[in-house]
Amino acid sequence: MKILIVEDSKINQYIARDTLLKYEIDCEIDYATDGEVALQHIYDKSVDLVLLDIIMPKLTGLQVLEHLRSSKKSDIPKIIMLTTISDSTTLKACFDLGASDYIKKPFEEMDFISRINSTFREIENERKLKQNAQLLESQNAKLIQVNESLQEAQYHLVQKEKLVAIGELAAGIAHEINNPLAFVISNFTNIRQYVDSFEHFTKTIMNKVDDPALTFDEFKILASNLWEKSDMTFIFEDFPELITDSQKGLDRVAKIVNSMRNFARLSDENYFEYVDINELLEEVFIVVNNEVKYIATLEKNLSQCPPIYCNKGQIEQVFVNLIINAAHAIKGHTYAGSGVIRVETIPEKDYCIIMICDNGSGIDSDNLNKIFDPFFTTKPVGQGTGLGLSISHNIIVDKHQGKISVESQFGEGTCFKISLPYSHEVSTS
Ligand SMILES: Nc1ncnc2c1ncn2[C@@H]1O[C@H](COP(=O)(O)OP(=O)(O)OP(=O)(O)O)[C@@H](O)[C@H]1O
Numbered sequence: 251m252k253i254l255i256v257e258d259s260k261i262n263q264y265i266a267r268d269t270l271l272k273y274e275i276d277c278e279i280d281y282a283t284d285g286e287v288a289l290q291h292i293y294d295k296s297v298d299l300v301l302l303d304i305i306m307p308k309l310t311g312l313q314v315l316e317h318l319r320s321s322k323k324s325d326i327p328k329i330i331m332l333t334t335i336s337d338s339t340t341l342k343a344c345f346d347l348g349a350s351d352y353i354k355k356p357f358e359e360m361d362f363i364s365r366i367n368s369t370f371r372e373i374e375n376e377r378k379l380k381q382n383a384q385l386l387e388s389q390n391a392k393l394i395q396v397n398e399s400l401q402e403a404q405y406h407l408v409q410k411e412k413l414v415a416i417g418e419l420a421a422g423i424a425h426e427i428n429n430p431l432a433f434v435i436s437n438f439t440n441i442r443q444y445v446d447s448f449e450h451f452t453k454t455i456m457n458k459v460d461d462p463a464l465t466f467d468e469f470k471i472l473a474s475n476l477w478e479k480s481d482m483t484f485i486f487e488d489f490p491e492l493i494t495d496s497q498k499g500l501d502r503v504a505k506i507v508n509s510m511r512n513f514a515r516l517s518d519e520n521y522f523e524y525v526d527i528n529e530l531l532e533e534v535f536i537v538v539n540n541e542v543k544y545i546a547t548l549e550k551n552l553s554q555c556p557p558i559y560c561n562k563g564q565i566e567q568v569f570v571n572l573i574i575n576a577a578h579a580i581k582g583h584t585y586a587g588s589g590v591i592r593v594e595t596i597p598e599k600d601y602c603i604i605m606i607c608d609n610g611s612g613i614d615s616d617n618l619n620k621i622f623d624p625f626f627t628t629k630p631v632g633q634g635t636g637l638g639l640s641i642s643h644n645i646i647v648d649k650h651q652g653k654i655s656v657e658s659q660f661g662e663g664t665c666f667k668i669s670l671p672y673s674h675e676v677s678t679s
């Protein structure tokens with residue numbers, strides 16, 4: 251520690267120095283005999299503790315304190331006043347101006363040393379505190395940085411999860427569209443042949459109508475033979491069926507495309523509207539159909555709920571996540587062909603309840619409280635990101651003030667229950 255003794259009396263300087271030496275106080279000592287020199291020393295050199303006389307030539311101790319205070323110097327040393335004055339008003343003024351203690355003159359050894367020691371401890375503690383505060387500050391800055399990069403990473407992962415989901419679904423959707431399209435195309439090949447046969451039949455008949463060599467009976471036989479040969483009875487039966495079938499196929503393609511278009515509107519996350527949950531579920535069923543149909547039967551028990559004020563794309567994403575999870579849980583289980591995913595809607599007073607239950611693998615009770623955590627997955631590396639349920643939880647609870655809960659029997663199946671408020675005011679009350 252560095253001590254500056256500011257004292258105009260040489261005798262007092264010596265006494266102070268000798269006492270410090272006698273008690274082996276670990277310090278470097280400098281001296282000043284008036285206020286001006288003292289101030290200069292404090293500004294120019296580093297000092298930890300100043301022993302400051304009050305009555306001195308040029309500047310008094312009080313004036314030195316005033317100077318220091320108005321200087322805005324950031325590292326003002328600790329100051330102990332040295333005083334013969336027992337005038338409490340002056341002492342109070344010293345404390346108000348920043349002095350931390352006082353020692354009475356003539357010095358009493360024990361009093362002198364113990365005050366110096368306790369001030370040293372104070373200086374030491376303040377240093378440690380400052381260091382800790384600096385450390386905390388830099389750790390805090392690092393944490394903010396880490397937090398920012400984590401948020402960015404999470405954003406990218408969420409985007410990736412969406413892309414993976416859309417990618418997986420897109421393959422299924424292509425298949426879904428391909429089926430009806432394939433039979434519409436095959437129907438049209440038949441329709442083309444029928445039209446050709448019909449054209450051939452009509453043209454042949456029309457050519458014979460005006461043939462004077464033909465009697466009416468001969469014409470009738472010819473027409474009847476041609477009718478048989480051209481398979482016209484079958485064509486007339488099959489033709490409307492082909493048209494109806496093709497119509498159905500094209501309707502299905504239109505429906506799938508429409509569902510996909512609605513699903514793709516996911517991006518507008520702040521757009522809320524009143525939505526019929528059952529209609530939305532029907533769209534979801536089309537989107538997930540290909541993922542589910544070879545694994546499980548989709549049982550629907552939909553009761554009419556009043557419209558829900560929600561972001562359609564996000565709620566759709568939740569249902570898709572849950573149904574696909576259910577399909578995966580059934581696929582990994584031994585229910586060959588007997589998998590069931592039951593989707594139920596139940597109108598309650600303030601909430602529409604949506605149950606999505608399966609008879610798949612169930613969830614181990616140890617994992618039950620982890621499944622909504624981001625990145626929790628029991629799927630093999632590279633197959634699940636473990637974000638589906640955490641995103642769903644965020645959408646239902648944070649974005650829609652709803653609830654989501656799960657019940658599961660390991661080995662038997664799982665039920666997710668979603669409660670969506672009809673209006674957000676109800677749920678917050
Ligand atoms: N219906 C269910 N039956 C059994 N386990 C389930 C079911 N739904 C979720 N889980 C468990 O919860 C975990 C987390 O599900 P989540 O949807 O968040 O991620 P994931 O399906 O593993 O991966 P991702 O959805 O990102 O492809 C799953 O790995 C699975 O262990």
Ligand SMILES: [Mg+2]
Binds near residue numbers: 639
């Ligand atoms: Mg999932």
